[in-house]
Amino acid sequence: MSLPPGFLDELRTRLSLTQVVGRKVMWDNKKSNQGKGDMWAPCPFHQEKSASFHVDDRKGFYYCFGCHAKGDAISFVRETENVDFMEAVKILADEAGLPMPERDPRAQEKADTRSELADVMEQAVQHFRLNLNTSNATDARAYLERRGLNKDALARWDIGFAPDNGGVLAALTAKGVPVDQIIAAGLAAKSDRGGAPYDRFRGRIMFPIRDARGRAIAFGGRAMDPNAKAKYYNSPETELFDKSRTLYNVQKARTAAGKGQPLIVSEGYMDVIALAEAGFEAAVAPLGTAVTEHHLHMLWRIAPEPIIALDGDTAGLRAAMRTIDLALPLLVAGQSLRFAMMPAGMDPDDVLKQQGKQAMQDIIDAAIPMVQLLWQRETEGKVFDSPERKAALDKTLREKIKQIVDPSIRSHYGEAIKEMRWDLFRTRKPQQGGKAFTPRKSAAWNPKQQPWERDRAPVASNRSSALGAGIGDQSHMREAVVLATLIATPAVLPKFIAALELMDCSDPNHVQMRNAILRAPDGADLRAALEQELGHDVVASLVGNRMVQITSGLCKPGDTTFAASCLTESFAKLAASRAMPREEEEARYAIDAADESLTWRIRQAKEALDNSDVIASGSSAEMVVAENGATLDSEQLKISRALWESLTIAKPGGDPK
Structure with a gap:
């Protein structure tokens, strides 16, 4: 709507x-x-x-x-x-106290249908709960008792039972619920042979599935017959239920996570119930499907770093790896996953019953970050006794890291993998003077610090001042170019809104203008809205700047292609210029480690620099492509050239091979 x-x-x-x-x-x-x-x-x-x-x-x-x-x-x-x-x-x-606008008739009809189906599902919940107390459910009650669920737990989770002859269809129709609604709710199905509708759930323990608002939207049924075709059987997808967008126990887990409990993702209903009953109340599970992109976004709305608790078997490990591949392109700052692997052949319910709550707490506390499990997948059980095998590992990991969209996270993943690579290959490093080479340590050295936080030896260079000169002024101008381009062509804003939100502004006026642009309603006259909120003089000062006029989208107002190109370049250069000081510091630290990855990176930079004469000579070429497929613009080439020269000075003999 x-x-x-x-x-x-x-x-x-x-x-x-x-x-x-x-x-x-x-x-x-x-x-x-x-x-x-x-x-x-x-x-x-x-x-x-x-x-x-x-x-x-x-x-x-x-x-x-x-x-x-x-x-x-x-x-x-x-x-x-x-x-x-x-x-x-x-x-x-x-x-x-503001009435919502009138909806179109079709939208209202759908909303009414969903409300009616939710009411039907709630009646079914109560029906199945009553059935659990009948003589037909003796075996089911005994099974649940063996699983450690007492009467209070059964009531908390609204667990019920569907006998072998079903019965919910007859019970609901006797209350006046139309058969079509019972079928639409997924409780019954039409016969393929044209016969009377029949109950979907028979001979199963029933677990209600609720959405984030607490409404019953589906059921999961656990078969009592060991020869049943499916041990667990979920409701079909309906107007209420989309399994790729639903997590079991999401409402209660959200509340518990808000109180500081870790959000744990397990594989099934019984694992979730066992975890919650043991005190790990922020537990959820997907429903008959692997974790999806929608699930990840739901999880991240609840907690920034959910813990994936997987069974300690081959299938559990495969599921973890699929989740990593799915999550890599979605990562943003402060938003990731951790993985807690159960002992071999055990699931969370087994751990709690056999080893107790403290054992589970220890496993949760020891959950490893995603980058570590990614490294394990590519290295565990493999031998890297040749340059070719090492190169293959480097290529595989680079391909994985490239999937990360956020440049800052991509950089930190590269740094973490470089550290693990050093640990793996350090025993095979060339020796200097008969002793294994180790990084220089000082009184302030701390091995737990990040590489860029450790004490570094000063690096001699006559180019250090050139590296940072004018960056502040250039960044200020690029911020102005971004804002002016959006004012001139607001139609491109939806495509660049994420980049605009992440743009750090050096000028308070730019901060105010950026925030005002983000708040502006879709389709509004952006310049008029900014002038109304910030004042005419603030906007006029920006768009009246001659340098801004000739370098931004003000040249061609309304030209979306030109504006998009201008914004893409400006955001990229802002990111590059602001990342430069940290990259320089990291590179200077890496000299101490003298590992192969540094040599490779410097060689790539040098080869790109050797090809940069087209820019120095005034050619219109904007980018230079390195052997590894990376692109460097003119500013990055200047930075890289200065860095290369400072490194060669630091390592007498020219090429720091």
Whole structure:
């Protein structure tokens, strides 16, 4: 459903962001200034004691300096309530006393159908629960008791039973529920031979599956017959149930994770129930499918680093590897996965029953980061006794790392793998003077620090000042180019909104303008909206700058192709220029390690530099391609040339091979 123009603006003006956020946080009265709408609190999105979560009521924008969560009232409700955009708008509209716009008849019909089906499913839950107390369910009750579930646990999880002859179809129709609704809810099915409808679930222990709002949307049935075709059988997909977007126990897990418990992803209902009953209440499981991209996004909305608890067998390890491949392109700062592998042949339920809660806690505490499991997959059980095998490993890992979209995370993955590679091959490193080479240590040296945090020896260079000269001014101009281009051609904003959100601005005016652009409603006259919020002079100062006019999309207002090209280049150069100081420091540290990967990287840079004469001579060529497929623009080539010369000076003899 699309909202009429101006509705969201009206909604935002009727609400105070401080009031919306205040339902979920405790304000720091010493740090906050309520009169100015400048409020601070511990962040509701991650566990902390200090007040790093900032709300600017006048701008209608929040930001956490710890986990970097940001947004407005709608995004806050979406994240804290785990609802979609339209549900968040409805919650805020109800709070503001603003009636929602009329929906089209078809949309209303679908909503009514979903409500009716949810009511049918709730009646089925109660029917199956009553059946569990009958004589037909004697074996089922005994099985559940053997699994450690008492009456209180059965009630908490609404566990029921469907006897061999079914019965839910007859019970619901006797209450006046239409057969078509029972079929649409997935409780019954039509016969292929044209006969009467029949119950889908027979001779099974029934586990209700609820959505994030607590509504029963499906069932999982565990067969009592050991010869049944399927041990576990889920409801078919319906208007209510999409297994690729649903997690078992998501509502309770979200609440527990909000209180600081680790979010654990297991493989089935019984694992989730066993974990929750043992005190690990933030446990969920996919339903009859491997973890999907939608599942990952759901998990990350609940917790930044879910723990994938997989069975300790070959299938569990394969599932972990599939999850890694799925997650790599989706990673962003502060958002990843950890993996807790159960002992061989055991699942979480087995561990809890045989070894106890503390053993499970130890396994959860020892969960390894994703990069480590990726490394294990490519190295475990393999021998790297030749240059060709080492090169094959390097190629495989580079291909995996390339899948990571976020450049910062991609860089850190490369650094972590370089460290593990050094550990793997260090015993085979060439020796110097009869002794194995080790990195220089000083009094401040700490092996637990990241490589770029360790003490480094000074590197002689007459180019160090050239590396950083003018970067601040260039970054300021590129920020201005980005903002001016979006003002000139706002149609390209949706494509670059993520990059704009991540753009750190060096100028307070640029910060205000960036935030105002992010808040601007779709389709609005962007320049007029900015002038109204920030003032005519602020916008005129930006777009009236002669240098900005000739280097930004102001040259060709409305030309989306030109604007997209301009923005792509500007964002890339901003990222490159701001990453440069850290890259220089990391490279200088790497000299101490003197490993093969540094030599390879420097050689690639040198070969690219050797080809950069076209830029120095004034050619129109914009990029130079290195042997490894990487591209370097003119600025990066200058940086790399200076770095190469400083490194060759540091390593007498020229080529630091």
